[in-house]
Amino acid sequence: MTAHLFNGATNGASNSPSSERVALADLPRSNVFTSSLPADARFPTPADSFNASRQELGPRMVKGALYTFVRPEETKEPELLGVSERAMRDIGLKQGEENTEDFKQLVAGNKIMWDADTEKGIYPWAQCYGGWQFGSWAGQLGDGRAISLFESTNPSTKVRYEIQLKGAGKTPYSRFADGKAVLRSSIREFIVSEGLNALHIPSTRALSLTLAPHAKVRRERVEPGAIVARFAQSWIRIGTFDILRARGERALIRRLATYIAENVFSGWESLPSAIPDLETADILNPPSNVTSSELQGSEGLEENRFARLYRHIVRQNALTVAKWQAYAFTNGVLNTDNTSIMGLSLDFGPFAFLDNFDPNYTPNHDDHMLRYSYRNQPSVIWWNLVRLGENLGELIGAGAKVDDTEFVEEGVSQSWAPELIKRAEGIIGKTGEEYKAVFLAEYKRLMTARLGLLTQQDSDFESLFSELLDTMEALELDFNHFFRKLSSVKSAEIETEEQRKEVAHRFFHHEGVTGLGNTEESAKTRVGEWLARWRARILEDWGSEPAKDTEREKAMKAVNPKFIPRSWILDEVIERVEHQGDREILDTVMRMALNPFEEEWGLDRSEEERFCGDVPRAKRAMMCSCSS
Numbered sequence: 001m002t003a004h005l006f007n008g009a010t011n012g013a014s015n016s017p018s019s020e021r022v023a024l025a026d027l028p029r030s031n032v033f034t035s036s037l038p039a040d041a042r043f044p045t046p047a048d049s050f051n052a053s054r055q056e057l058g059p060r061m062v063k064g065a066l067y068t069f070v071r072p073e074e075t076k077e078p079e080l081l082g083v084s085e086r087a088m089r090d091i092g093l094k095q096g097e098e099n100t101e102d103f104k105q106l107v108a109g110n111k112i113m114w115d116a117d118t119e120k121g122i123y124p125w126a127q128c129y130g131g132w133q134f135g136s137w138a139g140q141l142g143d144g145r146a147i148s149l150f151e152s153t154n155p156s157t158k159v160r161y162e163i164q165l166k167g168a169g170k171t172p173y174s175r176f177a178d179g180k181a182v183l184r185s186s187i188r189e190f191i192v193s194e195g196l197n198a199l200h201i202p203s204t205r206a207l208s209l210t211l212a213p214h215a216k217v218r219r220e221r222v223e224p225g226a227i228v229a230r231f232a233q234s235w236i237r238i239g240t241f242d243i244l245r246a247r248g249e250r251a252l253i254r255r256l257a258t259y260i261a262e263n264v265f266s267g268w269e270s271l272p273s274a275i276p277d278l279e280t281a282d283i284l285n286p287p288s289n290v291t292s293s294e295l296q297g298s299e300g301l302e303e304n305r306f307a308r309l310y311r312h313i314v315r316q317n318a319l320t321v322a323k324w325q326a327y328a329f330t331n332g333v334l335n336t337d338n339t340s341i342m343g344l345s346l347d348f349g350p351f352a353f354l355d356n357f358d359p360n361y362t363p364n365h366d367d368h369m370l371r372y373s374y375r376n377q378p379s380v381i382w383w384n385l386v387r388l389g390e391n392l393g394e395l396i397g398a399g400a401k402v403d404d405t406e407f408v409e410e411g412v413s414q415s416w417a418p419e420l421i422k423r424a425e426g427i428i429g430k431t432g433e434e435y436k437a438v439f440l441a442e443y444k445r446l447m448t449a450r451l452g453l454l455t456q457q458d459s460d461f462e463s464l465f466s467e468l469l470d471t472m473e474a475l476e477l478d479f480n481h482f483f484r485k486l487s488s489v490k491s492a493e494i495e496t497e498e499q500r501k502e503v504a505h506r507f508f509h510h511e512g513v514t515g516l517g518n519t520e521e522s523a524k525t526r527v528g529e530w531l532a533r534w535r536a537r538i539l540e541d542w543g544s545e546p547a548k549d550t551e552r553e554k555a556m557k558a559v560n561p562k563f564i565p566r567s568w569i570l571d572e573v574i575e576r577v578e579h580q581g582d583r584e585i586l587d588t589v590m591r592m593a594l595n596p597f598e599e600e601w602g603l604d605r606s607e608e609e610r611f612c613g614d615v616p617r618a619k620r621a622m623m624c625s626c627s628s
Contacts, residue, residue, distance in 0.1 A: 020156035021094035024103055028153040029113060031122045033067070033162065036259050038252070039125075040068035040172065046114055046123030058172030061140055063247060066240065066256065067125040072109030072147050073169030073179070075227065079211040080104050081577070082586050084194050086594050087207040091161060091231065092154035098208070106149070107208045107229040109168040113150050122150040126171035127235060130243030131337030132387055134371060140243060141337050142173025145181055148235065161231040163207070168227055180217045184574050186226035187586070189348040191573070193230060195565040195593035196345050201323045202316075203345040204232040209586075220625070224578060232344055234264045238384050239337030241391035250411060254395060260341060261309050268292035271308040272315060278437045284445070286315075295400055301426045304402045306395035311431050314385050316343030318435045321381050322442035326450065327561075328354035328479040330374045332364040339384045352567045355620040357472035357479040363567065365623040382435055389428035397424030450483050451534065452556040454541040463533055471530055475508075475523050476515040478615065480564050482507050486534075487556035490549050491542075494535050500528035510614045561596035562612050565589065568619035569611050 040062050043049040049057065049069035057070055083098040097103050105111040114121035126143035147168040153160045166189070167181025186209055196203035207229040215225030236256075244253045261268050272286040274296035290296065290308065297303045303311075320343040324331070331338070332350035340346045352363035359375035367373070372380060389396065394412060397420035401407050412420055447465050448456050472479060485506050494500045504527035513523040542548040573589050576582035588603050592611065595601060601608055 021089065021092050022155055023094060024097055024100065024106065027092060028155060029122055030151045030153065030160065032151055032160070032263055033148075033259075034069075034123075034125050036263060037066045037256065038064060040065040040128075043069055045069070047119050049123065050114075050116060054170060057170070059144075059170065059174045059176075060172050062128050062142070062172050064249065064252070065128055066252070067127050068172045069123050070126050070147060070171045071112055071124050072149075072165055075108040075110055075210070075212045076214045078104065078108035078110070078227075079213060080107065081209045081211050081226075081583065082190065082590060083208045084190075084206060084590065084594070086194060086197070087205050087231070090154065090157075090159075090205070091152055091163075091207065092156060104210075107165070107227065108210045108212075109147070109165050109227060124149050126173055127240065128173060128243065129237055129239040129337055130246055131237070131239035131335050132242065132384070133335040133337070134367075134369075135383075137242075137246070138335075138337075139246075140173070141175075141239060143171055143235075144174040144177050145169070145171070145179040146235075147171060152231075159233065161205075161233055162235055163229065163231045164235060166228045166230055167212070167225060178217065180212075180215055180225045181227065182217050182219055182223040183211060183226040183578055184223060185349070186228045187574050187577060188351070188570050189228050189230070191565050191570060191590055191593050192348055192351060193345075194590065195596065196329065198594050198596050199323075199327055199561060201327060201329065201345060202320045202343050204230055204235075204340075204347075206230050232340075232342070232346075234260070234340070234342055236260060236264065236341045237337050237346070238339045238341065238388045238391075239335070240341075241388060242336055245391040250394060253391060254408075257306055257309055257392060257395060261305070264342065265309075265312065268305050268308070271305070271312045273308070274303050274311075275434065278433060283434075283437050283441045293403075297427075300423060301430065302399040302423070303427060304396070304399055306392055306398075306402060307427050307431075310389060310392050310396055310427075311434060313341050313343070313388065314431050314435050315438050316341075317381050317385060318438040319343060319442050320345065321378050322439045322446065324377055325374070326443055326446035328357070328374065330354065330361065330363055330372070331377065332362065332367070332372055334372050334377065334380045334384065336384045336387050339381065341388075350624045352622065353564045354479045355566065355615045356476045357469060358476075358621065359469075359473065361621055363623050365625055378439055382432060385435065386428065386432075389424070389431070393424040393428075394420070396427050397421060399423055446559075449559045450556070451537075452487065452542075452552045453537055457537075460537070464530075464537065467530055467533075471526055474515055475513065475518055475526065477507055478509070480561060481614070483560040484557070484562050487553055487560050489531070490546075490553075491535055491538055491544065492546075492549070494528075494531045497528060497532075500531045501525065503531065504528050509617070511617060557599075558597055562599065563592040563596045565593045566615060567622040567624070568615060571619075571622070 043052060046069050062068055112124055114123040124147045126147050128142045131138050131141050146164050146166045148162050148164040151160050151162050170179035190206045190209040193203055193206035197205060210227045212225035216222050217225045269289050272288055273290045275281045275286055292305045295302045295304055330352050338347045350364040354361055360370055360373050362370050362373040364372055395402055398407055444456060489503060494503050501524040504524040507527060513520045542552050573585050576585045591601055
């Protein structure tokens, strides 16, 4: 059976010349992670793991290590449901490779790049990490059902990715679980990973989705199993540091931090230098090229290379959270084990995009305290980053003495501890101010673009951004639909108060005005007043020529998606794939997710418009569980 290849281009053509893409057998592979960091001492080599029984491998506690060698479990008669062409291109695999038996068996977990006879090649592994879940320490977690196969390097871009299977079977970190993933959650992750990337929101990626027809997975009910082949430049999380600190493995913290700077990022000199004044700096484009031995900052707050590494991780996460907020993506479970050191959207469970704008919305029906609601995402990510700061606290607080033999080998003396703690706390606090500044700068940049403005004014935040969000919340307006519809509003259409009230209708739901205490007249008046302020700024930036209005509309539609992979759509895909045997719906929705800014996709036009239209009232603000 030919795999469903979901192309990132609406015309079905690849954006990359075929000469830059290779067969699976020719894809450059490596295992930098496992060759640089310590393995599980109980199974220190691939052969040790290969010759062990599943029962011997675990689940169990693993100490003094960052991973365990473990191979995927066999999948009988796998069915390749879909492959993302965008992912194929970014990895560097040529078109057609998805139809080969080697590819299908690899992404089903039935083929590994290690030879048992020669003991050569790259053996799969699962990472060890811990985490703070809902604010409480959860102990050892780890890759309980995710197994990394190898690292691959795109021959053209030279970007290295770690290829991983989710739902591939038990590992030492499975605890009391089965190591499997259900089709339901796998479809959701497959689509949203690629959908977020298409929206330019940093995310782990999804290469393929494979049905495991003989796997019957017990959750709330017995469900079919599936495997997502996914990839990222790194799968290291804040939780990777959490477990090391909890166990007092300070040498491993240093080793892991050094590995990240030198092998995940582009070296110590690539990290951002200290910013003396956040008010005057180009906060989104800080200078770098600081040598690894150099100190920066004032007395008592001297930043060494580990402080710069911490600041870089903080900045990456601030940029991503700003994008989540600007596009109303809600992760649902922002534990430290779900927080990437690269700032990637990671480990998709009960995620959702907002329908109506409700800042208190959480898609996680177990989140009774709204800890991970849309409103709280920036503060929760910072809470997680403070935990990272504590994990790196010794290294950050050591300042100029970070490489002294006594500190490296013996640790912190009692007499030196107060100075070190004060410096670490000061740097973490200062980095928190930078986190806020980066978040706000990126959020303002994105919202400015989404509103079609060419410039930023201090008054925009209150008069346009905040007032729009307040209006959306009060009138229960759909967040992303509002921006797409606004893109098509001509300045000439909203010159007068009456015109603006008429145009206001476009933003209401099919059933009319909703929201407590609102009437149609009051709603039209409120939206109309906002449109008046928006029109004034549009004219200020673009002028009144019709050609400029057309240019603005094009610019706005390039950043305001027509299609969003919403929860109700994903639920329909799951129903049709799992219960009706429909494979084409997966193709349709993935094509739309890969090209969210298009007007049409050349598919079933009525279905396209239904998926892009008003969300059915009963299907708004859906919630789901963490079980997957």
